Amino acid sequence: MSETGQPVEILLAEDNPGDAKLTQKAFEEGNILNNLHIVENGVEAMDFLKQRGDYEDKARPDLVLLDLNMPKKDGWDVLEEINEDPELRRIPVIVLTSSEAESDIVKSYELQANAYLSKPVDYSGFMDVVRSLEEFWLSVVKMPPK
Amino acid sequence: MNSARTDDENRVVPDDPDLLLQLTEYTDDSLWMFSPDWKEVIFANSRYEDIFGEPLSTLEDDPRSFLEAVHPDDRDSVVAAMEELSGGEPADLEFRVDPADNYETWVWVQAQPVYDDSGEIAALAGYTRDITRRKEYQRELEHHREALEKSNESLREFAYIASHDLQEPLRMVSSYVDLLEREYGDQFDDEAEEYMEFAVNGAKRMKRMINSLLEYSRVHTQAEEFDEVDAAEVFESARQDLELLIADHSAEITVGDLPTVSADRDQLGQVFQNLLKNSIEHAGEDGTPQIDVTVTDRPEAYEFAVADNGPGIPADEQDDVFDIFRQGANAEAGNTGIGLAITRRIVQRHGGDIWIESEPGEGARFKFTIPKGLNVAESEGVDHE
Numbered sequence: 152m153s154e155t156g157q158p159v160e161i162l163l164a165e166d167n168p169g170d171a172k173l174t175q176k177a178f179e180e181g182n183i184l185n186n187l188h189i190v191e192n193g194v195e196a197m198d199f200l201k202q203r204g205d206y207e208d209k210a211r212p213d214l215v216l217l218d219l220n221m222p223k224k225d226g227w228d229v230l231e232e233i234n235e236d237p238e239l240r241r242i243p244v245i246v247l248t249s250s251e252a253e254s255d256i257v258k259s260y261e262l263q264a265n266a267y268l269s270k271p272v273d274y275s276g277f278m279d280v281v282r283s284l285e286e287f288w289l290s291v292v293k294m295p296p297k
Numbered sequence: 298m299n300s301a302r303t304d305d306e307n308r309v310v311p312d313d314p315d316l317l318l319q320l321t322e323y324t325d326d327s328l329w330m331f332s333p334d335w336k337e338v339i340f341a342n343s344r345y346e347d348i349f350g351e352p353l354s355t356l357e358d359d360p361r362s363f364l365e366a367v368h369p370d371d372r373d374s375v376v377a378a379m380e381e382l383s384g385g386e387p388a389d390l391e392f393r394v395d396p397a398d399n400y401e402t403w404v405w406v407q408a409q410p411v412y413d414d415s416g417e418i419a420a421l422a423g424y425t426r427d428i429t430r431r432k433e434y435q436r437e438l439e440h441h442r443e444a445l446e447k448s449n450e451s452l453r454e455f456a457y458i459a460s461h462d463l464q465e466p467l468r469m470v471s472s473y474v475d476l477l478e479r480e481y482g483d484q485f486d487d488e489a490e491e492y493m494e495f496a497v498n499g500a501k502r503m504k505r506m507i508n509s510l511l512e513y514s515r516v517h518t519q520a521e522e523f524d525e526v527d528a529a530e531v532f533e534s535a536r537q538d539l540e541l542l543i544a545d546h547s548a549e550i551t552v553g554d555l556p557t558v559s560a561d562r563d564q565l566g567q568v569f570q571n572l573l574k575n576s577i578e579h580a581g582e583d584g585t586p587q588i589d590v591t592v593t594d595r596p597e598a599y600e601f602a603v604a605d606n607g608p609g610i611p612a613d614e615q616d617d618v619f620d621i622f623r624q625g626a627n628a629e630a631g632n633t634g635i636g637l638a639i640t641r642r643i644v645q646r647h648g649g650d651i652w653i654e655s656e657p658g659e660g661a662r663f664k665f666t667i668p669k670g671l672n673v674a675e676s677e678g679v680d681h682e
């Protein structure tokens with residue numbers, strides 16, 4: 152994707168505006184051209200993914216960063232719904248959360264999350280995550296066609 | 298004058314048998330002897346009534362009437378023990394008696410068969426002791442233990458919640474103070490620059506302390522059940538993990554034969570690693586660290602020792618060494634000094650003790666015990682925080 156010069160479409164589902172902004176800034180400082188879309192809860196996340204409601208004209212994301220604890224609909228439900236949709240299922244989902252509970256980690260992987268990351272402790276941690284994401288997911292890995 | 302003689306079984310026996318009888322009154326226990334079929338009382342001192350709450354006469358009418366003085370729930374096991382005793386099996390049991398007192402008296406009975414010269418059982422003899430007070434103490438002890446367990450449980454919960462829930466606000470403060478400096482740093486005058494530095498340093502220390510607390514609470518949140526663990530193997534693993542540190546200080550480490558213990562493997566590894574690291578760093582301050590690790594086989598536990606040739610630790614500082622924020626606010630980057638607090642918590646969790654033997658100028662010996670034969674998932678030591 153980045154090879155063709157098109158920006159990578161990334162959906163961030165995060166209810167904490169402080170965390171959302173940190174992620175946004177980290178992507179702005181990153182090396183890969185990207186459009187970061189931010190939604191605040193699971194309902195908006197699904198609307199965005201299904202390109203309906205307020206998000207009819209939005210592009211389908213190439214990558215989803217998902218917080219588990221969101222109001223209205225949490226990350227678990229979003230994961231399940233993504234999994235049930237044959238088209239959405241192809242989109243890599245990375246769970247980004249503060250929970251360390253092993254049960255949460257297992258559950259995420261059982262629900263077909265592609266990766267589970269603990270939220271970084273500070274801004275440089277966010278930059279590290281973005282850097283890793285860029286290196287692994289966005290450059291090296293072959294993404295499924297849209 | 299009363300005279301006595303030594304009989305052929307090397308006992309000293311008074312000539313006057315009444316003296317012997319008197320002796321049987323100088324005890325709070327009920328001493329008794331029954332015929333092998335329990336139908337006749339051969340001997341009973343006068344304590345029977347004190348303990349069972351019924352006069353001795355009832356026993357003479359019907360020796361087995363004492364069963365009525367026994368708590369209904371305990372009668373079956375008493376009858377079983379009586380039958381076994383008739384068959385030659387010694388008895389040792391505890392049960393409740395005294396209907397007048399609502400069966401609140403606990404007694405302990407030990408009894409044996411008495412054989413005659415031809416090897417037949419001639420009598421059944423024993424004593425019955427009132428152990429009500431001992432039972433009460435046990436109950437109190439159990440209550441205290443439960444209360445302590447609850448208190449420890451809530452302390453652990455607190456440590457976990459405090460450290461875990463504090464991560465998010467900490468992240469906000471750390472990250473945005475950092476961003477402020479990055480993006481607006483060049484707009485700050487000297488005063489603002491100084492304010493920022495205080496804020497940044499405060500946030501850094503807060504982060505270290507909260508992470509330390511989190512690590513500390515993990516002793517319980519990530520605890521594993523005890524298993525048979527080869528301490529030698531675990532030690533080698535810990536030594537390998539510290540390769541770089543050992544090389545940096547040219548530390549010499551010797552270790553004796555370490556046994557197999559009942560422990561949480563990861564946590565035992567942490568103990569070795571923390572103690573080694575601590576010793577290397579302190580002994581390394583002014584010389585080449587020499588660390589010797591040994592174990593002493595004590596009856597109830599293995600006593601490990603990690604000895605170093607460092608400056609030693611004065612007696613009045615030895616307890617503080619294990620405090621959670623020993624190095625407090627002035628900790629250098631990455632070092633809040635929590636390693637030893639975690640070590641102590643782990644040792645306590647295993648039911649052991651940890652202490653220091655040291656004089657200034659004579660190095661330090663860190664000693665800890667791991668009890669033998671642990672088969673419970675958690676052994677609690679008292680937490681003096």
